[in-house]
Amino acid sequence: MSGEVLITPESVDNLYNRLKKEAEAAGYHLNNDVEFAKSLVKGLLVNEQRYGYWSCPCRLASGKKEEDLDIICPCDYRDADLNDYGACYCGLYVSQEVLDGKKTIGSIPERRPPPGERERAKLASVSTGISGISLPVWRCVVCGYLCAREEPPEVCPICRAKKDRFQRFL
Amino acid sequence: MSGEVLITPESVDNLYNRLKKEAEAAGYHLNNDVEFAKSLVKGLLVNEQRYGYWSCPCRLASGKKEEDLDIICPCDYRDADLNDYGACYCGLYVSQEVLDGKKTIGSIPERRPPPGERERAKLASVSTGISGISLPVWRCVVCGYLCAREEPPEVCPICRAKKDRFQRFL
């Protein structure tokens, strides 16, 4: 294998448009620096050809899907980083505050645990299994949407109510 | 502050189109009396300039966001009013039955508790905290979507199955 990967501008534009549409439909936003966002989308397509999946363009993939699952875009860490820093680790996804210019993206520390801890975290979650609720469940007071995550989403993906309209349910 | 607020017809049209699109995507519907709906959308934009948020155009806001959270559009009472009366308090959102002419909108009583009770309701919900499930959880039998609300939604926001395809889950 030569490692040579050809990505056409058309395929980048197509995926960029699809991701943008899907993001907006769910209350997420791509970075409005379109050229920058497209360079990351190109990275996704390069990784798709290399590994067979959209491994994060800003992280080193192992090439074994099982080990890379947490960094397949959108990664497991996106929403927490959007919440804390206004952008995901790469800057492909940004928060409404960043879009509105009310917040600036700074440097985002790597939230992904190092390999050893990753293994332990996975084992812990498997052994805990379904015996307990590991994360709070949030409820949108407007439409009743439920989700389990550290903090509520920026907006309800169903009815667009904002974060402050969520209450803890479980 | 002069109280003078300028809202352009373009900004009304833009927000109307956005709300209509977002409503339909989630199984909700704006009133099909477009001029009436736009007058309410204009009210939202007026309130955004006055208070900084989309306070309900048919209710008197306090101007303190914390006290007005429940009447930021879509308000906490919309879905119950859609269910019982076929429209939200303002008439901005209507049910499918109303759209289809099978139901007529009558007068909709104010469901929002008076200020004293509002405080008590909030305290009760805080003190109860996460110790108990205060609302039934409904499950769409087609796609498994879960939501916590008095009654199931008119249609499943995920798969469009109708209300009678929901079963109580918790």
Next chain:
Amino acid sequence: MSGEVLITPESVDNLYNRLKKEAEAAGYHLNNDVEFAKSLVKGLLVNEQRYGYWSCPCRLASGKKEEDLDIICPCDYRDADLNDYGACYCGLYVSQEVLDGKKTIGSIPERRPPPGERERAKLASVSTGISGISLPVWRCVVCGYLCAREEPPEVCPICRAKKDRFQRFL
């Protein structure tokens, strides 16, 4: 009543386009054999005129809505059939794998219980009521979406993460 039902090509196209859009928005897909899909959509419209609801075009409806609820399209069995066979019983909905040509649709056994068992299943579910969780609850690790179903969906309807990004939550 003559049983004569007139369905215009325009009404078929309209419903086909609507179903296709709604399907894609939630991570489902109509069969890409468009003429075949439209023949099924026509069947839905015929049944709507006959019975008043979109009874499955490949099954015999009783004409009593209460007894036919589970086979109103999308039927209660669609997602399990998509998961196991890559298509719903009719073939109106197909999985991504089928779309991508990685899987071929074979014959799909009827998953709907026979009338007697159907009654018993319904009674059991009513008597169990809310006393226990009958189905696993899955959580999307990316966005926290929760759903209760035998297996996770093909993709998260909110954030498009794939099935292998779901973990059992309850």
